[in-house]
Amino acid sequence: MRDYYEALEELLANTQATTQTETLTLEEAEGHVLAETLTVNYDAPMFDNSAMDGYAVCGLDRTEWEIIGVVAAGDDITATQLEPGQAIRIFTGASIPANTDSVVPQENTTVTGRCLSVQQALKPDANIRRQGEELKKGDVLIASHSIMSPAAIGLLASQGYASVNCFKPLTLTLFSTGDELLALTEALAPGKIYDSNRPMLLGWFKHYAYLNVVNGGVLPDNYDSIKTALQQAAGHSDIIVCSGGASVGDKDYVKQVLDELGTLEHWKLAIKPGKPFAWGNINDRCKVFLLPGNPVASYATSLLMTLPAIKYLAGLSLEKARPKKWKAQADFSIPNNKQGRRDFLRGVLTMTDSGVWAAPVKGQGSHMLSGCVNADVLIEIPAHSNVEHGQWLDVYPLSHSF
Ligand SMILES: Nc1nc2c(c(=O)[nH]1)N[C@H]1C(S)=C(S)[C@@H](COP(=O)(O)OP(=O)(O)OC[C@H]3O[C@@H](n4cnc5c(N)ncnc54)[C@H](O)[C@@H]3O)O[C@H]1N2
Numbered sequence: 542m543r544d545y546y547e548a549l550e551e552l553l554a555n556t557q558a559t560t561q562t563e564t565l566t567l568e569e570a571e572g573h574v575l576a577e578t579l580t581v582n583y584d585a586p587m588f589d590n591s592a593m594d595g596y597a598v599c600g601l602d603r604t605e606w607e608i609i610g611v612v613a614a615g616d617d618i619t620a621t622q623l624e625p626g627q628a629i630r631i632f633t634g635a636s637i638p639a640n641t642d643s644v645v646p647q648e649n650t651t652v653t654g655r656c657l658s659v660q661q662a663l664k665p666d667a668n669i670r671r672q673g674e675e676l677k678k679g680d681v682l683i684a685s686h687s688i689m690s691p692a693a694i695g696l697l698a699s700q701g702y703a704s705v706n707c708f709k710p711l712t713l714t715l716f717s718t719g720d721e722l723l724a725l726t727e728a729l730a731p732g733k734i735y736d737s738n739r740p741m742l743l744g745w746f747k748h749y750a751y752l753n754v755v756n757g758g759v760l761p762d763n764y765d766s767i768k769t770a771l772q773q774a775a776g777h778s779d780i781i782v783c784s785g786g787a788s789v790g791d792k793d794y795v796k797q798v799l800d801e802l803g804t805l806e807h808w809k810l811a812i813k814p815g816k817p818f819a820w821g822n823i824n825d826r827c828k829v830f831l832l833p834g835n836p837v838a839s840y841a842t843s844l845l846m847t848l849p850a851i852k853y854l855a856g857l858s859l860e861k862a863r864p865k866k867w868k869a870q871a872d873f874s875i876p877n878n879k880q881g882r883r884d885f886l887r888g889v890l891t892m893t894d895s896g897v898w899a900a901p902v903k904g905q906g907s908h909m910l911s912g913c914v915n916a917d918v919l920i921e922i923p924a925h926s927n928v929e930h931g932q933w934l935d936v937y938p939l940s941h942s943f
């Protein structure tokens with residue numbers, strides 16, 4: 542069996558990131574992957590400006606000043622300057638007039654006619670946001686291979702970028718396999734179950750703007766049908782994800798088809814759930830992932846293996862493609878751990894005064910999706926290692942929780 546971390550790195554090392562790009566307006570770019578490194582166009586702040594509504598004053602060795610006018614955000618103050626003993630009414634974001642020593646918030650002042658009085662001692666430079674204190678012109682603003690998050694879009698807009706180069710979204714076709722599976726429009730029958738993996742993964746993958754997700758439907762346990770469907774999908778997809786048939790059963794035809802059409806790597810991962818996992822390529826251009834059919838195993842291998850590879854394919858940096866991992870203290874113990882695989886328990890987090898604690902939820906079977914629904918994280922339990930109460934463990938946040 543393969544160690545999870547070694548397997549993930551091997552999969553990533555065998556994944557070629559897309560190079561195709563397109564220009565998107567900032568509005569279109571939300572959630573896409575940036576394909577260029579952008580630099581700072583203007584110092585930020587662009588000019589010295591006030592952090593408070595109040596008064597800009599000249600001269601700090603006094604308690605009274607003469608108010609000579611008003612400056613608001615957007616005003617041009619090129620011709621305005623203060624002399625010692627003078628103050629000017631100023632608002633948040635307004636340019637700082639020449640010779641300003643400090644800005645006094647209005648709640649610390651008394652105004653009588655044109656006379657400003659302040660009793661507290663004033664600090665030089667207080668409440669002044671200086672030009673370039675955040676960003677200097679010419680520095681890197683956002684590196685290529687970053688996600689266009691709402692904050693990234695705001696930052697780019699603040700620098701006057703109206704459009705950006707992003708990697709073109711990848712087309713992902715999703716299949717389920719198995720004669721036992723029914724679509725939600727079909728009536729239940731003996732031995733049959735509803736296909737839950739496909740709706741689950743469709744919903745999940747559609748969150749990513751850099752994926753065009755195509756619903757491939759259910760594939761029957763029939764070699765020829767699977768071959769035709771995979772061949773067709775490979776013609777218009779960059780990625781195929783298929784759940785079921787990853788294991789060793791007689792009807793696990795998907796692996797055989799993949800072996801015939803392209804290349805196949807079939808792994809036994811030393812993780813629970815999610816042991817059987819396979820991947821390969823069709824036509825050198827379409828990456829295929831075979832997930833184990835058990836729903837929680839499908840979920841876990843999506844989070845731990847498939848999505849990292851997809852994110853890297855779609856243009857994200859390796860660092861951002863790897864699954865996010867945090868630490869939490871065990872609010873449970875496992876005294877005699879005989880598990881030969883890393884166990885990724887579905888768990889909840891509790892924030893207390895003593896930190897973040899993790900505890901497993903009820904229902905840990907790899908067929909028990911209710912455990913995933915109720916959980917915040919996967920709690921990693923290393924193989925053959927006992928867990929003591931209070932021990933720090935790695936936890937992986939689940940897609941819906943944070
Ligand atoms: N002899 C062995 N049997 C199994 C092994 C093994 O190592 N040796 N591994 C077990 C593990 S671990 C897993 S996980 C499963 C994975 O099996 P497959 O990927 O081949 O998937 P299936 O056999 O098709 O299905 C397994 C299970 O999941 C249900 N399923 C499948 N697809 C869906 C779906 N879209 N929605 C809901 N449920 C689905 C299916 O009905 C089965 O109950 O293999 C073990 N067996």
Ligand code: MOO
Nearest residue numbers: 814815816838907
């Ligand atoms: O590892 Mo299987 O994925 O235990 O259900």
